[in-house]
Amino acid sequence: MSFASRLARSPIPYEPARAEEVLARFACLPADLRALLEGTAGCSPYLCGLMLREADWLEEALAGAPEAALAAELGRLDGVEGADALGSELRRAKRRVALLAGLADLGGVWPLESVTGALTGLADRAVDLAFRALVAAEIRRDRIPGATETDAATAAGLVALAMGKMGAGELNYSSDIDLICLFDDSRYPGADVPEARAALIRVVRRMAALLSDMTAEGYVFRTDLRLRPDASVTPVCISMSAAEQYYEAQGRTWERAAYIKARAAAGDIAAGERFLDALTPFVWRRHLDFAAIQDAHDMRLRIRDHKGLHGPIALEGHDMKLGPGGIREIEFFTQTRQLIAGGRDPDLRLRDTVGGLAALAVKGWVPEADATELTALYRAHREVEHRVQMVGDAQTHALPASSEGFDRIARMCGEGDTRRFREGLKARLERVADLTEGFFAPGETRTGPEMDAETRAVVDGWRAYPALRSERAVSIFKRVQPEILSRLSRAASPAEALRQFDGFLGGLPAGVQLFSLFDANPQLIDLIVDICATAPGLAQYLSRNAAVLDAVIGGDFFADWPGAEALAAELSRRLAGVADYEARLTAARVWTREWHFRIGVHHLRGLIDASVAGREYADLAGAVLAALWPVVVADFASKHGAPPGRGAVVLGMGSLGAERLNAASDLDLIVIYDAAGAEASEGKRPLAARAYYARLTQALVTALTAPMADGRLYEVDMRLRPSGRQGPVATSVQSFRDYQMTEAWTWEHLALTRARPVAGDPALAAEVEAIRIAVLAATGTDPRVLPDTAEMRARIFAAKAPDGKWEAKIGPGRLQDIELLAQSCALRAAAPARRVEPQLRAGLRAGLLAASDEAALQEAYRFLWRLQAGGRLLTQKPLDMAAVGEGGRAFLLRETGMSDIAALASQLGLQTAQAAGIIDKALGTVPEGAAPGAGGDLGT
Secondary structure (H helix, E strand, O other): OOOHHHOOOOOOOOOHHHHHHHHHHOOOOOHHHHHHHHHHHHHOHHHHHHHHHOHHHHHHHHOOOHHHHHHHHHHHHHHOOOHHHHHHHHHHHHHHHHHHHHHHHHOOOOOHHHHHHHHHHHHHHHHHHHHHHHHHHHHHOOOOOOOOHHHHHHHHHEEEEEOHHHHOOOOOOOOOEEEEEEEOHHHOOHHHHHHHHHHHHHHHHHHHHHHHOOEOOEOOOOEEOOOOOOOOOOOOEEEHHHHHHHHHHHOOHHHHHHOOOOEEEEEOHHHHHHHHHHOHHHHOOOOOOOHHHHHHHHHHHHHHHHHOOOOOOOOOOOEOOOOOOOHHHHHHHHHHHHHHHOOOOHHHOOOOHHHHHHHHHHOOOOOHHHHHHHHHHHHHHHHHHHHHHHHHOOOOOEOOOOHHHHHHHHHHOOOOOHHHHHHHHHHHHHHHHHHHHHHHOOOOOOOOOOOOHHHHHHHHHHHHOHHHOOHHHHHHHHHHHHHHHHHHHOOOOHHHHHHHHHHHHHOOOOOHHHHHHHHHOOHHHHHHHHHHHHOHHHHHHHHHOHHHHHHHOOOOOOOOOOOHHHHHHHHHHHHHOOOOHHHHHHHHHHHHHHHHHHHHHHHHOOOOOHHHHHHHHHHHHHHHHHHHHHHHHHHHHHHHOOOOOOEEEEEEEHHHHOOOOOOOOOEEEEEEEEOOOOOEOOOOOOOEHHHHHHHHHHHHHHHHHOOEOOEOOOOEEOOOOOOHHHOOOEEEHHHHHHHHHHOOOHHHHHHHOOOEEEEEOHHHHHHHHHHHHHHHHHHOOOOOHHHHHHHHHHHHHHHOOOOOOOOOOOOOOOHHHHHHHHHHHHHHOOOOOOOHHHHHHHHHHOOOOOHHHHHHHHHHHHHHHHHHHHHHHHOOOOOOHHHHHHHHHHHHHHHHOOOOHHHHHHHHHHHHHHHHHHHHHHHOOOOOOOOOOOOOOOOO
């Protein structure tokens, strides 16, 4: 289909007299195409001149598709040799591409992205060809040490990073191009770097002149190199290592925002992409970065001050780019949101504004309706910007100052009624201002509640805390402090909530990010107050791990629980995107901490009960082990070779095996391997099979327990392995089978009732599970099971007394006691069940428990678990009702269904006494002279 037949519309001529020569030259063209050329010539002296100058080429180009004409023109440049010839041919290409893009834009043939893409494609090609030609000249003069002719193809390590609109593929019609030019200094021996730098600086200067200088043939692109690091004192080209050091030490928010659009566009593209990858932590912060909002707001104000752009919107002379309601407002709105969340979500790291808005809408960071409207406004603004620049090829964003000028722009936009055009334009500018201003402008400081002397003394002490050391932190906190105090005053016990918040604030190492988070998301203040008023232990945890609050506003914090399998897959994907082993361990800690916090908040707020929370904590731990085990194995194998034989499986024991953890649980683990006859591994440093798996197990324990900057994942207990502390940390499957069948104590068989494979080879896991079932069937009928269990119970009571009157775990009739009886039921009934409730039901089915006793034990267990899980969420110390405060007591009463503390104490005594009596009856007395060594740690 021809260009002419695809035209959707044509602008109304403004000055027909100027088009006479064009019409005479193109009289033979179809009427609709002549109408477009007439209108364009009448409105734009610049395009009129280009049509006459490139008339022969244009006539040929108009005969086909504009995309083909563009491709042919860019392809023609590849055959140009020498910098002098290149300068001339690039100017010719610029005229033709500008003409083609202008006509395709005005005629409605190309959408915005095609117009800006054509201009950007020419800019990329121009810089790259200039680099190649100029570097080749330097190489021929032997001025680049070690370089040969083939190095010209990659510009001898020189790269141009396209910034701003060029980086995003969004060049406007008369745009300059913003470049940062770097060279890969790792390509040169240290002594050669200064000489290479000097040569490449010359190349960059000549490239800028070749493109920017105005000659009789025009210019290619105005080239701006001032976005480079510390531009006032650095040369136009610096080394990548120097640039990295600058951004790491001194980089500012505006530079981070600039790098959202950065793209390796010319020269050594591979080196440029490596540099951008290395800069990822600088641009995309690991935590939600709401402090960027204030930085962006300050930047906007500085720009407006510098340009004198404050005040109400008046169309005459209004700056479509930098003025209120202009293009930059939409770009800042988009980029700031990307900076806030892009560190956590790589899907938001798009260079173009339209794509960025769409991604933000999909992820819930911008309402979909707002993103759609801002996209339409952005396109409309860019169209007006292009028309303003097409008039005379001027790098301007200012609307006309005269009515005649507005007539011209209105006609170029296809609007015959200038008044209607002006009204629509002003409405769009005002709408952009409405949509973006509230996001940027800091909230007004409100007045907080009246403070008594005690409250005033606490608040006055806040200024001395580490989180409020900087003036910036103080400035932001002043805006949120009244809201914090207002919400604290509405707590059930305001003095207690204030005291806990004071502890939380005092424990914070820094405050700018967190206070900015509160400023932008006031609902988080409610959550903090809720936690401080209810769960002081969780508040202390938050002081050390405030970054977990990022997850609260990440979009799915209150979504349904995804399940262990989905969690493991998500963490595996997260770890796969991190190359370094230690960085993977850090990423696992950050991820786990957020999910752990999520479970606690859901439990605290009553979204889930203690039973569901226990299952979710176990799901999380299982997911961590399933995802981290392959990472540990791969790192260990890189040093000692692949695991010999079939590999290993990790068994979760105790509460992990039973899929019921609390907020403070450690993990009981066993590692079982099958070397399958292999004597040793094959690697750089081979190990005998037994030593291999022992050290691999130790590596897993270290990965879980090492106290890194982001804390540890879990405490690990491996005392449930065969032979306990005396046995090897990893056991072969053959030894495991033989030991369990012939040597294990009753307590080890009881522990086996809760064993569950959580990581490792699936086939080996199935085999271990089969061994477990076989062991239970073979040993459960042993007459020693009951007396051994009774003696173990006595040993447990003798070893540790209950921790205070509110103890729910240890002691007669409490959780551990009920769990011990349940395990004995599963063992004697040879039942595969691992959790307490189904184990008790197995005892009922096997005739080991009366129906009334089983029902009473189930009720007692549920009550005690709610008290235990709730208490562990509030504090890791023994439960003290006075210490947890009014909010904590209210939470525990809600969890247990009790009306007051006296009723809770009474119910605790009643339930434990009844359960203890049932267990006494079920296990009987401990016979004198029972076998020694029958006691053990069952991992409860």
